[in-house]
Amino acid sequence: MGALYEPTSPEYKKARKQYYKSVRNRPHEDPNWTPFRAAEKHFKARFPPPDLSNVLDLATLDPSREAEIKTGGWRGNCAIEGIQHTQLKQARSRAFVVPHIPGLVVLPSYVCHERQKELIRWAIAEHAKPPTETNLDIHHAIPEQGVWEAWLQSRDDPSQDPMAIPKAVVGSPPGEPSGPRQLINNEPASPASYTALAHADKIPQAPSPTVKPVPTSTLLHKLRWANLGWFYHWGTKQYDFAKGPDAIDPRVRTLCRDAVHSVDWSEVFDGCEGDWGEEGADWKTWSDTYEPDAGIVNFYQTKDTLMGHVDRSEVCATSPLVSISLGNAAVFLIGGTTRESPPTALLLRSGDVVIMSGPACRRAYHGVPRILEDTLPPHLRNEDDPGWGAFQEYMNATRINVNVRQVFPKGFDPGKELSKGPVSEAQCNTDIYYTEPIQARETG
Ligand SMILES: O=C(O)CCC(=O)C(=O)O
Numbered sequence: 001m002g003a004l005y006e007p008t009s010p011e012y013k014k015a016r017k018q019y020y021k022s023v024r025n026r027p028h029e030d031p032n033w034t035p036f037r038a039a040e041k042h043f044k045a046r047f048p049p050p051d052l053s054n055v056l057d058l059a060t061l062d063p064s065r066e067a068e069i070k071t072g073g074w075r076g077n078c079a080i081e082g083i084q085h086t087q088l089k090q091a092r093s094r095a096f097v098v099p100h101i102p103g104l105v106v107l108p109s110y111v112c113h114e115r116q117k118e119l120i121r122w123a124i125a126e127h128a129k130p131p132t133e134t135n136l137d138i139h140h141a142i143p144e145q146g147v148w149e150a151w152l153q154s155r156d157d158p159s160q161d162p163m164a165i166p167k168a169v170v171g172s173p174p175g176e177p178s179g180p181r182q183l184i185n186n187e188p189a190s191p192a193s194y195t196a197l198a199h200a201d202k203i204p205q206a207p208s209p210t211v212k213p214v215p216t217s218t219l220l221h222k223l224r225w226a227n228l229g230w231f232y233h234w235g236t237k238q239y240d241f242a243k244g245p246d247a248i249d250p251r252v253r254t255l256c257r258d259a260v261h262s263v264d265w266s267e268v269f270d271g272c273e274g275d276w277g278e279e280g281a282d283w284k285t286w287s288d289t290y291e292p293d294a295g296i297v298n299f300y301q302t303k304d305t306l307m308g309h310v311d312r313s314e315v316c317a318t319s320p321l322v323s324i325s326l327g328n329a330a331v332f333l334i335g336g337t338t339r340e341s342p343p344t345a346l347l348l349r350s351g352d353v354v355i356m357s358g359p360a361c362r363r364a365y366h367g368v369p370r371i372l373e374d375t376l377p378p379h380l381r382n383e384d385d386p387g388w389g390a391f392q393e394y395m396n397a398t399r400i401n402v403n404v405r406q407v408f409p410k411g412f413d414p415g416k417e418l419s420k421g422p423v424s425e426a427q428c429n430t431d432i433y434y435t436e437p438i439q440a441r442e443t444g
């Protein structure tokens with residue numbers, strides 16, 4: 001990254017040229033941008049590289065992470081107003097809260113180096129392959145071995161690369177017309193709307209008729225997400241409860257439960273009552289009731305972004321969402337319940353865990369406007385681990401985020417609710433608007 005700040009370097013000149021080309025026909029800043037949009041634009045900028053002095057970088061408090069920070073050269077700041085330190089109950093690492101977003105807890109370096117490798121191996125080699133649903137399944141019939149195994153095989157012997165046949169050719173059932181996907185403002189799920197949402201049609205997206213057969217290995221770098229637990233239906237942005245759930249891998253479950261149980265929630269929510277809904281402040285029972293049952297594994301390549309959004313498809317609006325960062329670092333923005341609140345920017349590095357919980361945070365706008373290039377930390381570049389070489393090669397330009405949620409609140413019995421039968425058509429209106437441009441996650 002250093003070269004990007006050096007005006008005589010080829011990297012600087014290339015970025016400057018691309019920048020002037022890209023802004024020729026459009027304004028640099030738009031007065032109509034919301035504070036969230038303006039922050040996204042700031043961090044996306046390739047030239048000049050974004051100023052990270054207002055980005056909370058908790059790694060800078062930890063001398064053992066200096067080598068990580070040096071890799072890539074991106075450095076944020078630990079002296080951001082209002083950030084407070086809170087003691088974890090059991091763990092070796094510390095936790096930080098952001099008092100103006102009650103319920104946001106950051107656990108820097110929570111996942112140890114070995115466990116980071118284990119999770120990366122799990123995400124790419126074990127999890128992101130049939131029968132787990134991934135973005136690749138929409139248009140291609142993925143061979144059973146999955147894209148990772150196909151890529152490994154073709155590295156050794158390029159003739160060993162099975163073709164991924166387009167789904168349209170295989171003859172999958174008719175579905176929703178495909179085309180550029182648009183952002184859908186889904187109705188927030190709640191115990192009251194659950195039956196209507198569960199009965200609403202979940203038509204699979206139709207595979208594109210123009211997709212061509214491709215060697216399976218070439219799809220590895222097009223992998224963007226893999227489902228976790230309850231099946232998510234992207235067309236309606238609601239869970240398809242008729243299908244699920246899939247089990248959450250015990251390693252992921254344990255990590256999330258340990259993280260949630262290690263936080264002293266009475267300290268986090270001290271003095272903030274907020275709108276907890278009918279059941280009241282449920283953090284008091286999370287030690288018994290927190291149970292991850294859904295989520296997504298996100299695979300970002302360095303130019304990918306995730307637009308600001310709210311995760312509101314889970315029936316429980318307050319239970320912790322646990323988000324684990326692996327590989328390259330990223331800028332993560334989190335604001336309030338509208339895009340009008342100026343967001344706080346966090347620099348998330350490999351091993352960091354973010355917990356979003358409670359009424360003010362769980363449904364706050366958040367997004368990932370920037371993956372910070374060349375930030376794969378030294379412990380994931382480990383040359384003397386013979387089995388790691390292929391993973392390192394893939395991870396060089398990748399960030400993985402394991403984003404784990406709890407769909408149902410304590411005491412909610414989805415089976416019993418569904419057995420009450422379908423609701424009327426009027427109640428089934430899930431309020432879907434096609435108003436905004438594509439969400440980057442869906443298009444890469
Ligand atoms: O990648 C991240 O850190 C956040 C991902 C996210 O917000 C999501 O999957 O909904």
Ligand SMILES: [Fe+2]
Pocket residue numbers: 309310311366
């Ligand atoms: Fe999200």
